[in-house]
Amino acid sequence: MIAGLAGGGRGTAARRRPLPKAQLEKVGIGVTGACVVLVIVLVATLIVMVCGQGLATFTVDGVDPWAFLTGTVWNPHASAADGQPLMGALPMIFGSFAVTLLSCAIALPVALCLAIFMVELAPEIGRTYFQPVVELLVGIPSVVYGLVGLEVVVTWTRSWAGGTGYGIFSASIVLAVMILPTITSLTVDALAAVPDAWRNGSYALGCTKWQTIRSVVVRSAIPGILTALVLGMARAFGEALAVQMVIGNAAQIPASLFELAATLTSILTLGIGNEASGTVYANALWSLALVLLVMSLAFILIVHLIGKKEEVTDG
Amino acid sequence: MNASSSAVLGAPATSAPASALLATRDLTVSYGAKEALHPTSLSFRKGEVTAFIGPSGCGKSTLLRCLNLMNREVVGCTMGGRILYRGRDILAPDVNVYELRTSIGMVFQQPTPFRLSIAANVAFGPRHHGLAASREADLVERALRRAALWDEVKDDLKKSALALSGGQQQRLCIARALAMEPEVLLLDEPCSALDPISTFAIEETIRDIAASGVCVIIVTHNMEQAGRVSDRCAFFYLGTMVESGPTLELFNAPRTQRLSDYLTGRFG
Ligand SMILES: Nc1ncnc2c1ncn2[C@@H]1O[C@H](COP(=O)(O)OP(=O)(O)O)[C@@H](O)[C@H]1O
Ligand SMILES: [Mg+2]
Numbered sequence: 203m204i205a206g207l208a209g210g211g212r213g214t215a216a217r218r219r220p221l222p223k224a225q226l227e228k229v230g231i232g233v234t235g236a237c238v239v240l241v242i243v244l245v246a247t248l249i250v251m252v253c254g255q256g257l258a259t260f261t262v263d264g265v266d267p268w269a270f271l272t273g274t275v276w277n278p279h280a281s282a283a284d285g286q287p288l289m290g291a292l293p294m295i296f297g298s299f300a301v302t303l304l305s306c307a308i309a310l311p312v313a314l315c316l317a318i319f320m321v322e323l324a325p326e327i328g329r330t331y332f333q334p335v336v337e338l339l340v341g342i343p344s345v346v347y348g349l350v351g352l353e354v355v356v357t358w359t360r361s362w363a364g365g366t367g368y369g370i371f372s373a374s375i376v377l378a379v380m381i382l383p384t385i386t387s388l389t390v391d392a393l394a395a396v397p398d399a400w401r402n403g404s405y406a407l408g409c410t411k412w413q414t415i416r417s418v419v420v421r422s423a424i425p426g427i428l429t430a431l432v433l434g435m436a437r438a439f440g441e442a443l444a445v446q447m448v449i450g451n452a453a454q455i456p457a458s459l460f461e462l463a464a465t466l467t468s469i470l471t472l473g474i475g476n477e478a479s480g481t482v483y484a485n486a487l488w489s490l491a492l493v494l495l496v497m498s499l500a501f502i503l504i505v506h507l508i509g510k511k512e513e514v515t516d517g
Numbered sequence: 518m519n520a521s522s523s524a525v526l527g528a529p530a531t532s533a534p535a536s537a538l539l540a541t542r543d544l545t546v547s548y549g550a551k552e553a554l555h556p557t558s559l560s561f562r563k564g565e566v567t568a569f570i571g572p573s574g575c576g577k578s579t580l581l582r583c584l585n586l587m588n589r590e591v592v593g594c595t596m597g598g599r600i601l602y603r604g605r606d607i608l609a610p611d612v613n614v615y616e617l618r619t620s621i622g623m624v625f626q627q628p629t630p631f632r633l634s635i636a637a638n639v640a641f642g643p644r645h646h647g648l649a650a651s652r653e654a655d656l657v658e659r660a661l662r663r664a665a666l667w668d669e670v671k672d673d674l675k676k677s678a679l680a681l682s683g684g685q686q687q688r689l690c691i692a693r694a695l696a697m698e699p700e701v702l703l704l705d706e707p708c709s710a711l712d713p714i715s716t717f718a719i720e721e722t723i724r725d726i727a728a729s730g731v732c733v734i735i736v737t738h739n740m741e742q743a744g745r746v747s748d749r750c751a752f753f754y755l756g757t758m759v760e761s762g763p764t765l766e767l768f769n770a771p772r773t774q775r776l777s778d779y780l781t782g783r784f785g
Binding site for chain 2: 397405410
C-alpha cells in the first residue's frame with residue numbers, strides 16, 4: 203500500500219502550461235515528493251506510537267511478554283497473587299485466529315466456484331450480473347453485516363445449536379460473507395489473467411474443459427488465489443464491528459464454537475473508550491493493538507512474498 | 518521428395534489413395550456469416566511434411582484448426598464438408614474430440630508451456646489420459662529426445678518450464694505434443710517468434726519427426742522454410758486453396774499466376 207501511494211502521482215505534468223518545462227519538472231517532483239514524505243511520516247508515526255504504547259505494558263507495568271501471549275485470564279484491573287496484573291491475551295489471540303481461519307475455510311471454496319463460473323463457464327452472465335453484485339457487496343459497511351448477522355445468523359445458530367447463539371461459529375459465518383466478495387473478485391482477476399493460449403494448449407492435448415480448469419487455469423492462478431486468500435484473512439483478522447456484534451465478547455477460550463468468545467479487535471474496541479490513557483488497562487489494550495499491527499504486517503509481507511515468488515517462476 | 522505422389526494432394530475423394538491418413542473434402546469454414554475458407558480438398562500422408570503457405574489472413578490457420586477440431590472451441594465458427602481421418606468423417610457429431618486430439622497433436626505460434634516443471638509439461642497430456650506414473654520418466658525422456666531438447670534440459674527436469682528460452686519452450690511444446698504419440702502433428706507458424714538458430718533446430722526436429730512416420734502439417738509464411746522442411750505444399754489466397762503439389766514442383770514451375778507472383782515477392 204505504501205509503495206502504491208509513493209508510485210502514484212508521477213507524470214502529472216501536462217503540456218501547454220505557462221511554466222517552462224524545467225520549472226514544471228521541479229514543481230512535479232516537489233508535490234509528489236511531499237506526498238511521499240507525508241505518507242512515510244504518517245506510517246512511521248503510527249508504528250512508533252503503537253509500539254511505544256503497546257510496549258509500555260512490558261517496560262512500565264512490568265508484565266512478562268510471554269505471560270501476556272500465553273496467559274488465559276484477562277482481567278487487567280485485578281492482580282494475581284504475585285502482584286502481576288492478570289493480563290493473558292491468549293483467549294483473544296485464539297479467537298482472532300479461529301474466526302479468521304474458519305471464515306476463510308468457508309469463503310474460499312465458495313469464492314473459487316463463483317470465480318470459475320464467472321470466468322470459465324458463463325463470462326457473459328458473470329460480467330453483467332455477478333460483477334456488479336460482488337462490487338456492491340464489497341462496499342456495504344460492516345455494521346450492516348453485523349446487524350444482519352445479529353438478527354439472522356445468531357438467531358438461526360441459537361435455534362439448532364442451543365445456547366446464546368453468539369460465538370466463533372456465528373462470527374465466522376458473518377465474516378465469511380463479508381470477505382467473500384473480496385476473495386471472489388481477486389480470484390476472478392487471477393483466473394482471468396491466465397492466458398487463453400494455455401487453455402488452448404490443454405485442449406490441443408485432448409483435455410476436457412474441467413481438466414483444463416483444474417490442471418491449467420486454477421493451478422496457474424494459485425499465487426493469485428493465495429494473494430486473494432491472504433487479503434481476505436487480513437480483512438477478517440482486522441474486522442472489529444461486525445465481529446463484536448455476534449461473538450459475545452467474553453475473554454475466554456471457548457470449549458466449543460457455540461460458546462461466548464472474543465477477538466483482539468472486539469475487546470479493543472469495547473474497552474478503549476472507557477479508559478484514561480496511561481493506566482495499566484489502557485496500556486494492555488495498546489498491547490493488543492500491537493499484536494494486531496504485527497499480524498497485519500505479517501499478512502502484507504506474505505502477499506509480497508507470494509508476488510516475488512510469482513515473478514521468479516515467470517522469469 | 519516423393520515424385521510418385523504428385524497426384525495425391527488435392528485429388529478428389531473417389532481417387533484418394535488408401536495411403537492418405539488424413540484428408541479434407543470440400544471443407545469450408547465460416548466465422549459467423551463470413552466464409553473464411555472456401556471448399557478445400559487436400560490429402561495428407563504419414564511420413565510427409567506438408568506446408569500451408571500464403572499471405573497472412575488467407576485461411577491457413579483456419580484450415581489447420583479444423584484438422585484437430587480446435588475450431589470447435591472458437592465461438593461462432595462452423596465447419597462444412599468432410600474431414601476424413603483413417604477413412605472416417607471426424608465432423609460427424611458422434612466423434613469424441615478429446616480422443617481425436619490425443620492422436621492429432623498441435624503446436625501453436627507462441628510457445629505455450631504451462632506454469633509447471635519441464636517434466637510435468639511433457640507428461641501433461643499422458644497424465645490426463647491415464648498414464649501409469651511408473652512409465653512417466655521413460656516417456657518424458659523419449660519425447661524430449663525426439664524434440665531434440667533432452668541434452669539441454671536433462672538435469673533441470675524439475676525446474677519451471679517458464680525459465681527456458683523461447684526456442685527451448687517451443688521444442689518443449691513439440692515434446693509435449695509428441696508425448697501423446699500422435700499420428701498427425703499440426704504446427705502453426707512454430708518459428709515465427711524465434712531467432713534463426715532456434716528456427717533451424719526446430720526445422721531439423723520437424724524433419725526427424727516426419728521421418729519417424731508422423732504426418733506433419735506446418736503453416737508458414739516463410740518461403741525458405743517451406744522449401745527446407747516440406748515435401749508438399751498448398752498455397753492459399755483469400756480463403757481459397759489455389760494450388761498444391763510437391764514443394765519442388767510448385768516452387769520451380771508454379772501453375773498459377775498468383776503463386777508465381779507470390780514466389781517472386783510481388784505481394785504477400
Ligand atoms: N476467431 C475468428 N473470428 C472471426 N474471424 C476470424 C477468426 N480467426 C480468423 N478469422 C478470419 O479468417 C480469415 C483467415 O484467418 P487465418 O486463418 O488466421 O489466416 P492465416 O493463418 O492464413 O493468417 C481472416 O480474414 C481472419 O480475419
Ligand atoms: Mg495464422
